[in-house]
Amino acid sequence: MFRSTKRRTAGRKNFESSIISSSTPNAYLANVYNNSKLTFYTLPPVGEITLDEFETWAIDRIKILNEIESCAARNKSYKEIESIVAPMIQQTLPLNSTNVEKLNRERQKDYYSHFILRLCFSRSQELRTKFLKNETTLFKIRYNQLTNAEQQQFVKSLNLPWDFISLEEKEQLSTKLFNSISASLGYVLQLDDVQKRKYFEQEEFIKIPFEYVTDLLPQRSIFLQRGTAYVPKFQQLQLLVNEFSAKLEAALISTSHAFPSLDEDDRILPILTHLSSGYSLNYSQDSYGANENSSDINAITVGSKEIVDQFPLCGQHAMYGLRTLHHLKYTARQQFTLFLKGIGLSLEDALTFWSGEFKSVSIDKFNKEYKYNIRHSYGLEGGRINYKPWDCRTILSKPRPQKGEYHGCPYRDLSSDSLARKLREMGLEEKDVQQILEISDKGDYTNACSRVLEVKTNGHVQEQVTHPNLYFDRMRQYTKSQQTEA
Amino acid sequence: MPTIASEMTTDNLESSSMASSPVNPNVSSRNRPPSSPLKQIPSDSLGPASDSLDSSNKKISADDMAFYYERLLPFRYVFQWLNHSPKPQKDFTMREFAYEHRSGAYQRYNSFESPEDFKSSVVRVNPTRFEVGAVYAVNPSERKTLPKSAMKPLEKELVFDIDLTDYDEIRTCCSKTQICTKCWKFITAATKVLDVALREDFGFEHMIWVFSGRRGAHCWVSDKRARSLDESKRRAIVEYLDILKNKGTKRLNLRRPLHPHIQRSLDILKPDFLTIIQEQDPWRDDEVAIQDLLSKIPNSSITDALKKEWTTKPHRSSLDKFQDISSMAQRLPKANDKKMVIEAEEDIILEVVYPRLDVEVSRQMIHLLKSPFCIHPGTGNVCVPFDANKEFNPMTSPNLRQIQGELLKYDEEHRGDDKKVANWDKTSLKPYTDLFTAFVKRLLASEVTGKRERDEQEPDLEF
Numbered sequence: 001m002f003r004s005t006k007r008r009t010a011g012r013k014n015f016e017s018s019i020i021s022s023s024t025p026n027a028y029l030a031n032v033y034n035n036s037k038l039t040f041y042t043l044p045p046v047g048e049i050t051l052d053e054f055e056t057w058a059i060d061r062i063k064i065l066n067e068i069e070s071c072a073a074r075n076k077s078y079k080e081i082e083s084i085v086a087p088m089i090q091q092t093l094p095l096n097s098t099n100v101e102k103l104n105r106e107r108q109k110d111y112y113s114h115f116i117l118r119l120c121f122s123r124s125q126e127l128r129t130k131f132l133k134n135e136t137t138l139f140k141i142r143y144n145q146l147t148n149a150e151q152q153q154f155v156k157s158l159n160l161p162w163d164f165i166s167l168e169e170k171e172q173l174s175t176k177l178f179n180s181i182s183a184s185l186g187y188v189l190q191l192d193d194v195q196k197r198k199y200f201e202q203e204e205f206i207k208i209p210f211e212y213v214t215d216l217l218p219q220r221s222i223f224l225q226r227g228t229a230y231v232p233k234f235q236q237l238q239l240l241v242n243e244f245s246a247k248l249e250a251a252l253i254s255t256s257h258a259f260p261s262l263d264e265d266d267r268i269l270p271i272l273t274h275l276s277s278g279y280s281l282n283y284s285q286d287s288y289g290a291n292e293n294s295s296d297i298n299a300i301t302v303g304s305k306e307i308v309d310q311f312p313l314c315g316q317h318a319m320y321g322l323r324t325l326h327h328l329k330y331t332a333r334q335q336f337t338l339f340l341k342g343i344g345l346s347l348e349d350a351l352t353f354w355s356g357e358f359k360s361v362s363i364d365k366f367n368k369e370y371k372y373n374i375r376h377s378y379g380l381e382g383g384r385i386n387y388k389p390w391d392c393r394t395i396l397s398k399p400r401p402q403k404g405e406y407h408g409c410p411y412r413d414l415s416s417d418s419l420a421r422k423l424r425e426m427g428l429e430e431k432d433v434q435q436i437l438e439i440s441d442k443g444d445y446t447n448a449c450s451r452v453l454e455v456k457t458n459g460h461v462q463e464q465v466t467h468p469n470l471y472f473d474r475m476r477q478y479t480k481s482q483q484t485e486a
Numbered sequence: 487m488p489t490i491a492s493e494m495t496t497d498n499l500e501s502s503s504m505a506s507s508p509v510n511p512n513v514s515s516r517n518r519p520p521s522s523p524l525k526q527i528p529s530d531s532l533g534p535a536s537d538s539l540d541s542s543n544k545k546i547s548a549d550d551m552a553f554y555y556e557r558l559l560p561f562r563y564v565f566q567w568l569n570h571s572p573k574p575q576k577d578f579t580m581r582e583f584a585y586e587h588r589s590g591a592y593q594r595y596n597s598f599e600s601p602e603d604f605k606s607s608v609v610r611v612n613p614t615r616f617e618v619g620a621v622y623a624v625n626p627s628e629r630k631t632l633p634k635s636a637m638k639p640l641e642k643e644l645v646f647d648i649d650l651t652d653y654d655e656i657r658t659c660c661s662k663t664q665i666c667t668k669c670w671k672f673i674t675a676a677t678k679v680l681d682v683a684l685r686e687d688f689g690f691e692h693m694i695w696v697f698s699g700r701r702g703a704h705c706w707v708s709d710k711r712a713r714s715l716d717e718s719k720r721r722a723i724v725e726y727l728d729i730l731k732n733k734g735t736k737r738l739n740l741r742r743p744l745h746p747h748i749q750r751s752l753d754i755l756k757p758d759f760l761t762i763i764q765e766q767d768p769w770r771d772d773e774v775a776i777q778d779l780l781s782k783i784p785n786s787s788i789t790d791a792l793k794k795e796w797t798t799k800p801h802r803s804s805l806d807k808f809q810d811i812s813s814m815a816q817r818l819p820k821a822n823d824k825k826m827v828i829e830a831e832e833d834i835i836l837e838v839v840y841p842r843l844d845v846e847v848s849r850q851m852i853h854l855l856k857s858p859f860c861i862h863p864g865t866g867n868v869c870v871p872f873d874a875n876k877e878f879n880p881m882t883s884p885n886l887r888q889i890q891g892e893l894l895k896y897d898e899e900h901r902g903d904d905k906k907v908a909n910w911d912k913t914s915l916k917p918y919t920d921l922f923t924a925f926v927k928r929l930l931a932s933e934v935t936g937k938r939e940r941d942e943q944e945p946d947l948e949f
Contacts (some may be wrong), residue, residue, distance in 0.1 A: 041508060043918065072895070176746040178743070179743040179745060179746055179749065180745055180746060181742060182741070182743055183741040183745075186741075211711075211715070211719060214718065214719045214722035214723070216720065217722040217723060217725060217726040218722055218725035219743040220726055220729075220747060222686035223746060224686075224691035224726075224747070225686065225687065225689075226685075226688075227687075227688050227689025227690070227711065228688065228689070370927075486653065
């Protein structure tokens with residue numbers, strides 16, 4: 001009835017055979033890049049590479065993406081990210097050789113590494129979002145590195161449904177166009193009124209269906225006429241970025257559907273798993289409460305000095321709030337419950353711990369008003385989502401704590417005085433305290449936290465803290481290793 | 487919703503008959519027993535309505551509704567409007583409808599195979615109203631047998647909801663559920679602004695405005711392009727239109743030069759604003775409101791002078807007060823100061839009369855909205871479509887009681903006539919169904935189906 005094994009060649013027919021069959025890999029690459037230095041990565045790569053290349057190329061790209069991610073986690077502006085990442089790109093993932101042979105090799109590395117990472121990061125929603133965000137930033141950086149002519153050429157190669165408007169049309173709509181973009185010229189390009197006029201005189205506008213630029217609608221920074229958006233050139237990058245990320249998102253989802261068919265290949269899969277976990281800088285826990293670090297965490301030990309000392313400052317601060325008030329407000333409960341869940345506190349222990357700490361609350365009231373929340377955080381109520389502990393970025397994105405609230409990031413939310421006092425209580429020396437205060441003042445909150453980790457481990461752990469649980473784990477590993485040595 | 491549910495239970499007979507056949511919202515409507523013949527009771531005996539536009543208007547009974555569904559509601563046009571074609575296709579058959587039962591139970595995920603199925607189900611179930619939802623990839627009534635992820639909405643009309651309750655802080659003539667022709671002017675102003683923006687800015691052509699039956703209006707945009715927008719795009723459109731979104735107690739403070747959409751809205755609203763201020767007169771004696779008005783003027787020399795002026799002349803009308811501000815501004819020596827006060831006045835105009843939108847209704851694709859031509863259960867008014875650019879008077883729009891009478895009278899007078907006339911054409915519903923059919927006709931013509939309409943005969947109106 002069915003042929004048990006499919007003929008090998010049959011599968012290949014899915015690809016756009018016209019391009020593949022008639023060209024060598026180099027010509028193919030030149031084709032997908034359309035003589036530009038950028039691409040939307042629409043077609044899968046063809047041609048063979050070695051397993052070694054497979055892994056090293058992917059690692060080189062991951063390093064860049066991780067740097068972008070860690071910059072973003074530290075609240076760096078786009079400009080700062082660009083200045084940090086651009087040299088890395090130049091070193092390991094350049095795309096600007098003038099020699100055709102060399103350029104093709106560069107393209108090949110860029111192209112393959114992108115597709116390998118697509119495989120790595122397509123498997124879960126979390127990984128996809130991460131990859132999407134970082135690749136989009138990478139795309140943006142690279143686009144900005146192109147010359148004007150190259151940008152135009154690239155845009156042309158995309159065949160998007162847009163036109164540059166004629167001078168007459170611009171003349172005709174002049175007032176409306178100027179009034180539409182005037183505000184954004186002010187806050188995006190920081191121009192004053194005279195400069196705005198001048199800029200407008202020279203600015204070119206693109207016409208495109210409004211659906212492509214909906215993220216420019218809420219600020220009303222573009223002119224709309226009968227379903228067509230008039231986008232000034234300086235907003236064009238946003239448009240490309242939207243398009244890039246929309247296409248990539250769709251591609252990632254279809255890649256994830258194709259993933260099961262890779263199961264047969266026992267060479268690739270281990271590399272992929274290794275890549276998406278080991279080299280991932282953003283700390284994400286796959287198994288809660290089941291790692292070797294957590295065996296001794298329970299309702300009684302979780303509040304002990306020994307354990308609390310290993311908390312990052314936000315955890316210690318929440319614990320302090322809880323011990324002082326015998327209660328915590330909603331956001332702090334969320335943040336802290338999930339943090340404790342992340343360090344391995346089981347649901348049962350969590351309920352015991354919280355009801356014990358809420359001394360002013362009767363058991364009845366606790367069961368009625370708080371138990372549900374905690375169970376919810378553990379994925380046992382409502383939508384049954386297994387919530388993950390908040391990373392630093394999430395914590396920093398929540399509303400700041402008001403008086404009597406203990407969530408958030410102490411490096412951002414505490415006054416210099418109380419922060420200094422807290423740091424001294426953690427046993428830091430005065431010079432370190434001052435240094436950390438300085439870092440916090442600059443707004444590098446996660447850097448300040450990383451520095452604390454470094455000092456507390458006597459320089460043994462030099463890792464960027466992007467997640468409170470990462471801090472805890474590293475701290476714990478260090479403490480254990482010290483104990484075994486002793 | 488809860489108010490309606492409590493109104494329903496005043497009908498004792500009705501609720502006891504409901505008790506004997508409780509409606510499980512998840513049970514298919516097809517299993518419901520036919521309505522009991524016991525309900526033949528003159529509706530006058532049911533006591534006066536608690537709130538109504540018209541003192542002669544009594545509670546709407548189940549029989550009234552059955553009569554209306556059976557004989558007057560133009561199902562075929564509603565069907566064509568949602569189906570975008572004369573022959574049933576997925577736009578209709580995969581679409582969700584919800585019933586609100588007389589018990590107050592709300593039953594979602596009904597879907598129908600054909601206009602006949604649609605009508606007979608509504609007639610049989612006899613809900614107080616039915617609402618229209620999104621088109622799904624699968625048949626909504628079969629959702630139980632399908633994985634949750636399959637119930638993704640594919641398409642839905644882009645909808646807007648404006649409600650007079652959002653204007654309570656500024657309207658003085660009525661409050662809560664009451665309305666009059668004076669406060670309806672807020673809605674008229676809002677519909678004008680939105681209608682123009684949707685046409686001029688977004689290029690939509692096929693929208694219909696519908697009176698919600700009591701104190702608001704809905705707008706349905708049926709263009710293919712609008713129907714296929716995803717939620718983030720819908721949100722972006724509403725945010726583009728919703729210029730009051732960050733409005734607290736502070737002044738609106740819009741950036742100058744004004745965006746063309748805001749400038750155009752302002753030009754449209756200025757005359758309406760003056761009329762509304764004159765009629766509502768919010769700043770005559772209300773000290774808090776006057777203070778609030780003054781706090782929005784960014785020039786202390788003017789506000790001081792105005793305070794003095796208005797204390798010496800109490801009970802000065804709002805319109806006069808507003809014009810005082812303008813004339814004071816004219817006398818300012820510096821052009822820049824003058825400009826700032828004028829701009830503040832423009833902001834005030836927009837704050838008072840610019841449409842107040844419900845973002846979530848427009849954004850969510852799965853949100854349901856009452857169908858045109860339903861009867862508002864509290865007022866008995868028909869949710870009639872109207873033209874945004876013509877005067878619409880909600881106080882004189884058709885009411886179920888009235889059109890019931892008209893239909894019976896017409897049939898009485900024309901007994902024996904051979905000419906076949908659609909029931910709604912015998913009543914004052916006619917201009918509204920005419921408006922709707924013309925709208926639906928234009929919509930159908932614009933749908934690029936590629937298929938030629940095989941059946942070009944006038945459809946049987948009395949199916």
